Amino acid sequence: MSANAPAGYDPHAFEPFAVTVDLAVFTVRDSRLHVLLVERGADPYKGYWALPGGFVLPRESAESAARRELAEETGLTEGTVSAFHLEQLRTYSDPDRDPRMRVVSVAYAALVPDLPEPRGGGDAASARWWDARTPGPLAFDHDRILADAHDRIGAKLEYSCLATAFCPPEFTLGELQQVYETVWGVELDRPNFRRKVLTTPGFVQAVEGSPRRTGGRGKPAALYRAGAATALHPPLLRPEGRST
């Protein structure tokens, strides 16, 4: 803003903007990427599914609003939710994106570990996890937002350590690899993946006195925690120029 407020600019002079946040909450479940959706109970788009979200209140930032909505929609406490990765995606401002009024929405992507089915904490009675690739037509421009969010997360896995945000505090390398394979929709070579993760300083850190967790069959896997690193140098590039 800021530079050129028309002299004597009156905030109430023309129809105001509403500012909202929309959340693409992702998790990896059963080797599929899932996104949290809520069913709309009122028009417009009554009966459609939509990304959870809500208005930014007069005295809070968009970040705060997003964090608050994340807690409400997942039914978890603010404390729990504060550990989840939440990042701003981009802002959607088409004048006609909401038929009721001028609504500018700041979209966020949240990455959470596998959670229990959401209990309807907020005003959205029905919230569910959906497969992120086949969400059918969503309300408003949420198909677009969801697609953008998916793209961004996929891209960030390449050059950041973000994948651990999908995992519980202690995880196996197999689980971490599942995250990559699921988000990218490709299969990775396990030995090469191990090598890359383990030789990147600070990506993961072995849990000492190594307890081992069994994934059912097979040899138990060593456990790791997320390391201190945040960036991946050099990056872990996906096999081909994929998008989904």
Added chain:
Amino acid sequence: MSANAPAGYDPHAFEPFAVTVDLAVFTVRDSRLHVLLVERGADPYKGYWALPGGFVLPRESAESAARRELAEETGLTEGTVSAFHLEQLRTYSDPDRDPRMRVVSVAYAALVPDLPEPRGGGDAASARWWDARTPGPLAFDHDRILADAHDRIGAKLEYSCLATAFCPPEFTLGELQQVYETVWGVELDRPNFRRKVLTTPGFVQAVEGSPRRTGGRGKPAALYRAGAATALHPPLLRPEGRST
């Protein structure tokens, strides 16, 4: 927005938000990264320098507003300006970022070739190019926005062909290398840079019947145009984990 408008929500019920755009317009000049700033003629922050920007009008998107402001502040036509690279950065929404009222700002980064000194086309009488690294304290939260913009551009040079956006339609590989060195603040090995650029399909395309442009002394350099490629696979990583 969208999910949970309180039933019977009245847009005028509480103090409205203003939505603005702020622009970080970058160019490379004399081997230094420059950013376009305007001097504020009124309070708050009277006399401070600020990123150009302005209000989003009731019937336009933030993108349109940013493009419009870019034309106004550079004094160029919308047609000229439509060729420049303009991308959304992120949105700043701290409740106290503007002392006058609640202002949410969508920030954009614009990359332009070396332009003539801006003529005050808009209401901002004084607009100037400043060294992007030492802009002194700017108005509002614009120091933060500028730093974020610089970081983002630096990061995008690694995995995109964006550097050509700083160059005129025809440019030499030396000029392209200057862009990288200037934005990253490092020196690159020329032979290796050449090899990387020329072996990346679609990054640049040689101008046939090669006219050659002299940069003063030395051997004349071949000219290139930006290619069709938009992404860089594999990326062109900067030497160390730098940020400025």
Added chain:
DNA sequence: ACAATAGTGTCTTTCAGACATTATAAT
């Protein structure tokens, strides 16, 4: 002749892809 910039070629190191092999568990 010399300085300055453009361009080529080569050696070495790093790292990713491919894939064989061993290890440890459940059935």
Added chain:
DNA sequence: ATTATAATGTCTGAAAGACACTATTGT
């Protein structure tokens, strides 16, 4: 035994870093 998953090791090829060398201009 068989199957399933985890972990190690090795070979190869692609690409980056370092750097020597040639080419073409202005002064």
